[in-house]
Amino acid sequence: MSHITPNAPVLDNFWMPFTANRQFKAAPRLLAGAEGMYYTDVDGNKVMDGTAGLWCCNAGHGRRKIADAVQRQLMSLDFAPTFQMGHPIVFDFAAKLASMAPGGPDAKLDRIFFTGSGSESIDTALKIAIAYQRAIGQGTRTRVIGREKGYHGVGFGGISVGGLVNNRRMFPQIPADHMRHTLDVERNAFTKGMPEQGADLADDLERLVALHGAETIAAVVVEPMSGSAGVILPPKGYLERLRAIATKHGILLIFDEVITGFGRLGTPFATDFFGVVPDLITTAKGITNGSLPMGAVFAGRHVYDGMMTGPENAIELFHGYTYSGHPVACAAGLATMEIYEEEGLLTRAAEIAPEWEAALHSLKGLPNVVDIRNLGLVGAIELAPRAGAPGARAYDVFVDCFNKGLLIRVTGDIIALSPPLIIERAEIATLVSILGDALKRAA
DSSP: OOOOTTTTOOOOSSOOSSHHHHHEEEEEEEEEEEEBBBETTTTEEEEESHHHHHHHHOOOOOHHHHHHHHHHHHHHHHHHOSSSSOOOOHHHHHHHHHHHHOOOGGOOEEEEEEESSSSHHHHHHHHHHHHHHHHHHOOOOEEEEEEOOOOOOHHHOOOHOOOHHHHHSSSSOOOOEEOOOOOOHHHHHTOOOSSSSSSSGGGGHHHHHHHHHHGEEEEEOSSSSSTTTOBBBBOOOHHHHHHHHHHHHHHHEEEEEETTTTTTTTTSHHHHHHHHOSSEEEGGGGTTTTTTOOOOEEEHHHHHHOOOOOOOTTOOOOOOOTTTTTTTHHHHHHHHHHHHHTTTTTHHHHHHHHOOOOHTTTTSSSSSEEEEEETTTEEEEEEETTBBBBTTTHHHHHHHHHHTTOOOEEEETTEEOOOOOOHHHHHHHEEEEEEEEHHHOOO
């Protein structure tokens, strides 16, 4: 029997990602339109976007400049390969990204490898790291290091370095090991901004070097700020310490900036916010404002140059995707960067972060709230789980908020918030009011 709801299509055929399909199809939530800060559902109700789509629509929805650029590009060059071929706009977009690359000109993170998603960006960065080590005569370095609670997409490389057990438990993985995560609610609960305790957790990399030998480790990958696991922030000094240990042992440091890239923390990249420069950076999501699938790896010039060896007619990296540098995605990306620059969105979160922080922390003391975390325009409210039903309380809050006109995101019993960077102060108040009421009802 087909599942049909008013104003909705047949639901049976789409196998939904990261979704309890049977639960969803019994009571679907369907979005039909979007403009600015708001979605419209199939029944015409407005729903405030408290998550920037899926951390990606940083400039809000329905941006005419992006739509026009996409239409123009589709009608002039809809697709062209980038294997042994090229087209002008992909070089233009790479040059644009290089001009605003993480860490500024001195960091030299200005060699761009295009992908189709964050998952592809991570697998690309891991392959580049291993290939680089081999190119410089370090071919025994094939192991990669991730972190507990890390999320690095769903490719085999990404789940191997990732640390979310449900993403890993069914699938074989490449050789990887993991450092401990930095979430310490007991010591750091209700911290505003970066927590004080936990920089010493970076020393886990030293322990793994002692266990495996530096000569076996190609790279270590972390999210500067972990998003999908429930907004886990780096303790003060942690990333600096990790950078120093990686450098000491010849291990490449990869920052996964799929979420933090393009303004989320109030700087263009988390690399700029924390002042720590990695060797490779993965991006996606905000690169096209979520309008088209695309990602990019920013590689340090030393990594790129290290690969440019051997005969000039030899392919240096046997890797790529049909859609690496898709011309229409490049057009969307260039238009997105124009919007970010014209409207100051890459730094706007820094201006409203204090009000965002105060609004979120006003929820302290509500029933079952055990922690509140924030950085830039990101927030998390962690709830005490119901006995024998982990995740149920936060899921009820999620559904309640949606029915009251607010889209939030939940991971287990953690509510994550990352609204578009265009959010106004009055909308922050509305968001927190709707959420606060839902938290009271969920008690």
